[in-house]
Amino acid sequence: MDGDSNRTRKAHRRQLEVCGIGGGSRGNDPTMGFEPQDLEGVETPHDDALVIKATIANYDISRVFVDTGSSVNIIFKKAFDQMQIDEADLESMATSLPYKIRLAISLGEEPARRTRYSFFTIVDAPSSYNMILGQPTLRAFSAVVSTYHQKIKFSEGDLVGEARAEKELLQVCPDRPETTVQVAAELPAKLKLELAACLLRNQDVFAWTPTDLTGVSPSISVHRLNVLPGARPIKQKRRHFDLEQNKVIREEVQKLLKAGHIKEVHFPTWLSNVVLVPSQTTSGGYAWISET
Known part of the structure; x- marks a missing residue:
């Protein structure tokens, strides 16, 4: 964060350890890893951020962004004001960010629910999130994070607790x-x-699928390319894709062939490659278009 020197960060980590919320795993912690079943309910491939729900200072807080690269936890002032926490608990900071506060954080469900304390820096700035959980909290929970599996895992005694990405x-x-x-x-x-x-x-x-769009008459909807009559036909060289992208292309082509939206043409006059772009939908993955 702006204004945080290395000395300030080291002092902050020492303070966390003194409070008993520093990092380091215990020798009797269960082994934590991610298995294929951890992808249940997750649509892949995706580029989704890990956004969870957590209980913080006895408030159920949604839109909590897990940022493994952040050296501090952040609570945005709008969310802080709505929590109606006594401002007498605020502590000043020797940085450009004026205040921080120590709050209890609970993750997971019983019997593997775990509660730890960590400091949050209060930031008065617009954000689509209510809070950001950074390294201080992840160390406090000895957490293992997988954005791919959209999940956090942590130990509670001899059990493994979980915090999943919030989805409704x-x-x-x-x-x-x-x-x-x-x-x-x-x-x-x-x-x-x-x-x-x-x-x-x-x-x-x-x-919901290409087959839901069958039976549309070309008189109602048809796509044509506005090409100049004297334009020279262009045939692009074949573009190579990786295994994952080829799988997406094959699946989408089969869907459109089955629905009757496209047909196979041999020795076309015009030839262009498919272009894959990262999807911005909630399901993640790729969208694809034909380059023209």
Whole structure:
């Protein structure tokens, strides 16, 4: 963070250790690792950040971003004000960030629920997150983090506790398990019910797979390239993709062939490569387009 010198960071780590919340694992901690079953409910491939829900100072806080590269924990002032914590507990800092506060953090579910204390720096800045958990908390929990598995693991006695990425899925069509949409977990219960009812009433307007779009007449919707009549046809050289990208391309091509949206053409006059781009959807992965 701005204004944090190496001396300040070392002093901060020493203070954490004095408080009994420093890093270091115990000799009797269970072995922690990630198995294929840890990917249950996670759509891969993805580039999602790890955002969890945690109990902090007896408040259930959503939108908590886990940042393994941060040397401090951060609580944004808007969230701090809503928690109504006594400002008398604030401590001044000898940096450009004026205040910090020591709070209790609880992760996981019983019987593997663990609580530790850590310092949070208060930052008055806009953010889509309420808090950022950095190295101080991860050391306090002796946590193992996997953004790929969207999960944190930590030991509690001889048990392994977990904190999963927060997700709230609504199923739009009860008879089709794939018809899920992700909504903000912090939405009020009444609003979630109203949203679910609205989606259920209008489920016929959604297209969940390419096959849901069959039967559209070209007179209604057709794609044409606005090419100059005298333009010279272009044939691109074949572009090579890695194994994961080739798998995505094959799967998407088969979906469109099955739906009848595309057809195979031999010796085309025009030839262009597929372009894969990282998807910005909640499910992550790749979106793909044909380069023209």
